[in-house]
Amino acid sequence: MKKKSISLVLGASLVLSLAGCGQEVATDNNVTAAEQEATTDNNATAVEKETVSASEEAGDDSSESINVYIGGSIFDSSMDPVKGFMSYGYPFVNEALIQADTTSEYVADLATDWEVSEDALTYTFNLREGVTFSDGTPFTAEDVVFTYEEVQKNQANNENVDLTKLKSVEADGDYKVVFTLNECYSPFLDTVAMLQIVPSDSYNSETFDTAPIGTGAYKVAQYDTNQQIILQINDSYWGGTPDIEQVNIISMDQDTAYSNAVSGQLDVVMVGSTYINETIDSMTLHKLETMDVRNVSLPTLTEQVMKDSQGNEYNVGNNVTSDIAVRKALSIGINRQEIIDNAFNGEGKPAVNFTDNLPWASTDDYEDNQVDEAKKILEDAGWIDSDGDGIREKGDLKCSFDLIAPGNDEDRYKLATALAENAKNLGIEINVRNESWDVAVVEENTTPIVWGWGQFSPTVIYSTYDSEMFLEAQYANVTGYTNADCDAAIEKAFAASNQADANAAWKEAQAIGDSEYPYLYLVNIEHSYFVKDNLDISESTQIPHPHGHGSPIICNLKDWVLN
Amino acid sequence: MRNTSLWNRRTRLTLLIVLAATYLLAVFFWGLFIDPSEYGVHYENKLLAPSGQHLFGTDAMGRDMFKRCIKGLSNSLVIGLLASLVSSVVALIMGIASAVFGGFVDRFVNLCVDLCMGLPHLVLLILISCMAGRGTVGVTVAVALTHWPSLTRIVRQEVLQLRNTQYVLASRKMGKSYLTIALTHMVPHVLPAYLIGLILLFPHAIMHEASVTFLGFGLPKEMPAIGVILAESMNHITTGKWWMALFPGLMLLLAVVLFDLIGETLKKLWNPNSGNE
Numbered sequence: 001m002k003k004k005s006i007s008l009v010l011g012a013s014l015v016l017s018l019a020g021c022g023q024e025v026a027t028d029n030n031v032t033a034a035e036q037e038a039t040t041d042n043n044a045t046a047v048e049k050e051t052v053s054a055s056e057e058a059g060d061d062s063s064e065s066i067n068v069y070i071g072g073s074i075f076d077s078s079m080d081p082v083k084g085f086m087s088y089g090y091p092f093v094n095e096a097l098i099q100a101d102t103t104s105e106y107v108a109d110l111a112t113d114w115e116v117s118e119d120a121l122t123y124t125f126n127l128r129e130g131v132t133f134s135d136g137t138p139f140t141a142e143d144v145v146f147t148y149e150e151v152q153k154n155q156a157n158n159e160n161v162d163l164t165k166l167k168s169v170e171a172d173g174d175y176k177v178v179f180t181l182n183e184c185y186s187p188f189l190d191t192v193a194m195l196q197i198v199p200s201d202s203y204n205s206e207t208f209d210t211a212p213i214g215t216g217a218y219k220v221a222q223y224d225t226n227q228q229i230i231l232q233i234n235d236s237y238w239g240g241t242p243d244i245e246q247v248n249i250i251s252m253d254q255d256t257a258y259s260n261a262v263s264g265q266l267d268v269v270m271v272g273s274t275y276i277n278e279t280i281d282s283m284t285l286h287k288l289e290t291m292d293v294r295n296v297s298l299p300t301l302t303e304q305v306m307k308d309s310q311g312n313e314y315n316v317g318n319n320v321t322s323d324i325a326v327r328k329a330l331s332i333g334i335n336r337q338e339i340i341d342n343a344f345n346g347e348g349k350p351a352v353n354f355t356d357n358l359p360w361a362s363t364d365d366y367e368d369n370q371v372d373e374a375k376k377i378l379e380d381a382g383w384i385d386s387d388g389d390g391i392r393e394k395g396d397l398k399c400s401f402d403l404i405a406p407g408n409d410e411d412r413y414k415l416a417t418a419l420a421e422n423a424k425n426l427g428i429e430i431n432v433r434n435e436s437w438d439v440a441v442v443e444e445n446t447t448p449i450v451w452g453w454g455q456f457s458p459t460v461i462y463s464t465y466d467s468e469m470f471l472e473a474q475y476a477n478v479t480g481y482t483n484a485d486c487d488a489a490i491e492k493a494f495a496a497s498n499q500a501d502a503n504a505a506w507k508e509a510q511a512i513g514d515s516e517y518p519y520l521y522l523v524n525i526e527h528s529y530f531v532k533d534n535l536d537i538s539e540s541t542q543i544p545h546p547h548g549h550g551s552p553i554i555c556n557l558k559d560w561v562l563n
Numbered sequence: 564m565r566n567t568s569l570w571n572r573r574t575r576l577t578l579l580i581v582l583a584a585t586y587l588l589a590v591f592f593w594g595l596f597i598d599p600s601e602y603g604v605h606y607e608n609k610l611l612a613p614s615g616q617h618l619f620g621t622d623a624m625g626r627d628m629f630k631r632c633i634k635g636l637s638n639s640l641v642i643g644l645l646a647s648l649v650s651s652v653v654a655l656i657m658g659i660a661s662a663v664f665g666g667f668v669d670r671f672v673n674l675c676v677d678l679c680m681g682l683p684h685l686v687l688l689i690l691i692s693c694m695a696g697r698g699t700v701g702v703t704v705a706v707a708l709t710h711w712p713s714l715t716r717i718v719r720q721e722v723l724q725l726r727n728t729q730y731v732l733a734s735r736k737m738g739k740s741y742l743t744i745a746l747t748h749m750v751p752h753v754l755p756a757y758l759i760g761l762i763l764l765f766p767h768a769i770m771h772e773a774s775v776t777f778l779g780f781g782l783p784k785e786m787p788a789i790g791v792i793l794a795e796s797m798n799h800i801t802t803g804k805w806w807m808a809l810f811p812g813l814m815l816l817l818a819v820v821l822f823d824l825i826g827e828t829l830k831k832l833w834n835p836n837s838g839n840e
Contacts, residue, residue: 254798255797255798255800255801258801258802259801262801272798274623274798274799274802275802278802341606342606342624405784408779410795410798413784414623414624417604417624418604418606421604421606431785432785433783433785434783434784434785435698435783436697439697
């Protein structure tokens with residue numbers, strides 16, 4: 001189609017044109033579009049796209065559609081933004097006021113610019129004019145106010161977007177919104193980027209589960225529960241018409257998806273590390289950068305019974321991992337690259353803290369595979385292999401603990417097994433168990449677990465390191481890590497009135513926390529996809545993928561081009 | 564006409580049973596006492612095709628599939644054994660009680676049997692396994708608690724026949740207790756049918772354990788089990804690693820067929836008249 005349309009345009013001016021030439025031009029054109037998008041100059045991109053789509057319309061005779069498999073998580077939850085859909089930030093139906101760019105900085109989306117007051121209590125957003133929802137109603141400040149108030153009213157339904165710090169949201173004319181906070185809350189911009197706007201006139205909490213109406217490049221044309229979601233172009237999209245008219249997101253098993261890709265029925269297929277050494281005709285493997293890390297929680301308390309604020313009793317702690325020597329020896333002594341090679345066929349990058357593509361993440365990297373140093377730490381702490389079975393002991397206590405690879409996640413199980421193999425070198429025995437999340441959550445305060453974290457918002461530091469989170473929420477500070485200095489640094493980060501101060505405080509909190517190794521960071525995973533050679537997924541505008549088991553590839557769906 | 568040759572049918576059948584039982588016992592004990600490192604992780608041997616060194620090849624973690632199969636089958640046999648024991652005791656008690664007492668007890672037992680047989684077996688297994696906390700315990704309890712109904716029916720039928728025989732009626736008139744009658748007159752008669760039923764339970768129990776595990780409601784991933792191995796191999800079958808599914812599947816099939824063979828053959832040996840039925 002593209003070939004034809006470009007040929008037509010060329011034909012008018014050049015009279016004679018070869019089909020091969022036409023294709024080359026088309027490809028060049030796409031690359032330019034992608035590159036311009038990368039500069040985040042929205043206006044230029046819009047103009048560029050307008051010209052492309054105009055030429056398309058000239059010779060458009062067939063409908064273009066692609067079939068994609070991006071894992072099952074998109075089918076698991078409601079598509080309603082008010083209930084937290086796609087809040088990790090990759091809009092395609094509903095859009096937020098701002099969005100993260102490829103460097104994890106925030107850029108305009110439905111807002112054109114914004115201002116934060118000196119005291120960091122007032123955020124003012126100027127909104128884009130001339131935007132309409134896919135049902136034809138205009139987008140105004142009223143919709144923004146409605147969306148935020150709706151989430152606040154139903155906060156219990158939305159665990160991803162936390163608006164408890166928001167005091168009020170008010171419209172100032174049609175294209176200006178003013179947010180007022182109760183107290184300083186530096187991650188507020190993250191919250192704004194996570195909440196996509198719904199129309200105040202047509203919002204319906206039930207129908208939006210499967211058929212949300214938004215301002216994005218695509219709209220949901222059909223939703224078949226646990227089968228497929230069909231997206232079609234939203235004709236009134238403000239950012240120009242996307243190239244691909246229809247996208248079918250298909251739900252299936254990983255192995256079925258792979259064999260469908262082999263038989264040529266899928267254009268994009270997300271694959272686990274099992275498949276990355278395979279080749280598929282006319283498809284290429286793309287490994288995309290993520291901000292997703294896998295780490296292992298190492299409980300820092302000794303075994304005991306503790307109470308939460310409601311007086312419920314919990315068994316907490318682990319007598320082996322509560323010794324900082326064990327935690328430190330593991331952190332510096334294991335060979336992360338070898339673990340990744342063994343578990344993931346080399347897919348992923350070694351990580352000792354959160355990823356460097358996040359502005360608030362710690363950059364204090366250290367060498368691992370210091371086997372001798374690690375052994376010395378263990379021996380100094382009294383862990384000695386006296387009975388010659390390859391596992392150290394301290395008195396009657398064996399240097400051995402269980403590790404839960406939770407859920408139905410083959411990759412976490414492989415990672416846990418590879419870690420256990422590697423820890424044998426240090427004389428530490430790790431018994432890997434695969435358990436359902438139900439069981440894992442019950443044991444989260446006593447048994448190390450393989451976790452996955454990947455998000456724009458630094459609030460993850462609060463939930464994983466702050467002592468006041470211990471026992472108060474699922475997944476939160478499961479190690480029982482308690483350090484007043486760390487808590488104070490987190491407090492400082494929340495209260496910071498500008499981003500630079502906040503990021504510095506977040507890094508300080510991580511520096512304090514990581515010095516006691518409550519988490520054993522292992523790998524910054526990569527997302528791998530087989531993509532048809534004639535499909536350009538615009539890698540230059542792909543954001544670092546947040547946690548999402550493969551679905552984040554559609555973050556820039558509107559920039560994809562089918563040749 | 565008598566066949567006096569050494570290789571008459573009876574001898575051949577006995578030999579068959581001995582061979583089959585030897586194979587199964589060998590797998591059982593080999594698996595029971597195998598050193599875990601034999602089927603442990605060896606990353607340098609990832610995904611090797613079958614060879615002299617690794618008869619069934621290796622998997623994505625370099626574990627020897629042959630040794631894993633042996634250990635897995637052995638685990639299945641342990642569960643099958645437990646399940647058969649529990650099921651058979653339940654069946655024996657329920658069957659005899661039902662036939663001897665009759666009336667309300669009989670109706671109650673029949674109700675239980677119908678209730679269990681009315682539900683799809685796999686659904687019942689998954690239900691019980693989940694309720695009992697999944698994992699090894701869950702699947703063992705589920706398999707043990709769901710295989711008694713058919714055996715109960717067999718035992719009940721046999722006992723019903725016996726109940727009206729002259730010697731049972733006579734010993735009742737002579738004032739023998741129900742328990743004495745059950746133990747001295749009924750159990751010995753029921754025993755052959757019961758033992759055959761017991762052996763024929765094994766293949767069911769093993770198959771069901773493997774299916775429940777395959778579906779993810781049974782034995783955990785870290786335990787070698789045929790169900791786990793087959794579930795894992797699903798991810799590799801599309802990329803042409805055929806050995807990960809084929810050999811474990813065959814091993815399971817062989818074990819099941821052999822148990823069936825032993826049961827059916829024993830039936831012929833102990834009750835030759837069944838051929839005329």
